Amino acid sequence: MADTSHTAVLGAGTIGASWTALFLASGRWVTVFDPDPGAEDVVRAYVDQAWETMSQLGLTERGNPDRLTFASSAAAAVEGAGFVQENVPERLPIKHATFAEIEPALAADAIVASSASGLTLGQMQGGWSNPGQFILGHPFNPPHLIPLVEVMGNDRTNPGVVPRAEAFYKDIGKVTIRVNKEVPGHVANRLQAAVWREAIHLVLSGVASVGDVDKAMSAGPGLRWAVMGPTTLFSLGAGAGGLPAFCDHFTDTFNGWWDDLGTPRLTPEVSATLAAGLAEATAEASVADLAAERDRKIVRLQQALNGPTDPPSSEEG
Numbered sequence: 001m002a003d004t005s006h007t008a009v010l011g012a013g014t015i016g017a018s019w020t021a022l023f024l025a026s027g028r029w030v031t032v033f034d035p036d037p038g039a040e041d042v043v044r045a046y047v048d049q050a051w052e053t054m055s056q057l058g059l060t061e062r063g064n065p066d067r068l069t070f071a072s073s074a075a076a077a078v079e080g081a082g083f084v085q086e087n088v089p090e091r092l093p094i095k096h097a098t099f100a101e102i103e104p105a106l107a108a109d110a111i112v113a114s115s116a117s118g119l120t121l122g123q124m125q126g127g128w129s130n131p132g133q134f135i136l137g138h139p140f141n142p143p144h145l146i147p148l149v150e151v152m153g154n155d156r157t158n159p160g161v162v163p164r165a166e167a168f169y170k171d172i173g174k175v176t177i178r179v180n181k182e183v184p185g186h187v188a189n190r191l192q193a194a195v196w197r198e199a200i201h202l203v204l205s206g207v208a209s210v211g212d213v214d215k216a217m218s219a220g221p222g223l224r225w226a227v228m229g230p231t232t233l234f235s236l237g238a239g240a241g242g243l244p245a246f247c248d249h250f251t252d253t254f255n256g257w258w259d260d261l262g263t264p265r266l267t268p269e270v271s272a273t274l275a276a277g278l279a280e281a282t283a284e285a286s287v288a289d290l291a292a293e294r295d296r297k298i299v300r301l302q303q304a305l306n307g308p309t310d311p312p313s314s315e316e317g
């Protein structure tokens, strides 16, 4: 069995640098390949900066940031690695060229996971002579902070590869879901797209401002959705009767709302309307400030979610 204490990261931009930090935090050796001559400095700085955040999340107990090396080619990077995370640009010819280059250099049972957001597993399998060890392992940005990974294999994937990949991801602190069928955007991006479509529709129809639509999500359903998914939550919405009672009670309500949802398109005019609304809502805060606020709050939320669930009762002791 290939040694997953040795990993490789191919392409170390936004996503690859973050995976690198997380793999190091889990105690893995990481060999990175990125053709950009400035990549090594950027990745090392990124790991330094991410380490503190990962420590706050309890992810670095086994970690060692010094187990990081850089290779001069993708083939050299994957040598001896048991798990390879591919994060090269989202263009099929680049993905295919990378797979063709690494395939002869891989250990026999090494797993290669692609972070691809838009390309499908089937499209990417075209770059392999034998794609048996190749899967989709789609993260959320930044992977060292957001737990979800969407994992997918198909009938061309060797038996046992998907469960082994899931075990690897679990060991480094990720939460995985399995995608059973090829669709554009996998699962979570489709959910985000569905919600954002209606958010835009509400703004364009004058129902509420950009700031208030965003607030409606983050102060309302968004907070609950960090704890449980929508079907579980709705099963709690009609008392002891659970989900069947909820569906029975709200059949006409939901069918009516669904019939009324909007179908806006992203155009330059829509983009300008949203940007103006956002500038007003955020008092023109900079992207860097908003990103820092987001990351700070996500860390606190995760600490709360993963901390002790049963505080000692005041009657104890």
Ligand SMILES: NC(=O)c1ccc[n+]([C@@H]2O[C@H](COP(=O)([O-])OP(=O)(O)OC[C@H]3O[C@@H](n4cnc5c(N)ncnc54)[C@H](O)[C@@H]3O)[C@@H](O)[C@H]2O)c1
Pocket: 010, 011, 012, 013, 014, 015, 016, 033, 034, 035, 036, 039, 074, 086, 087, 088, 089, 090, 094, 098, 115, 116, 117, 118, 138, 139, 140, 141
């Ligand atoms: N950015 C996101 O929010 C996000 C989220 C999930 C998944 N993804 C996926 O991750 C992958 C990478 O996206 P990104 O946002 O990190 O892109 P990016 O442009 O930030 O990084 C790509 C990196 O690949 C390097 N590169 C270029 N050619 C290469 C090659 N032949 N071999 C190795 N490295 C090469 C570039 O120098 C760059 O550092 C894409 O498939 C994307 O769909 C992105």
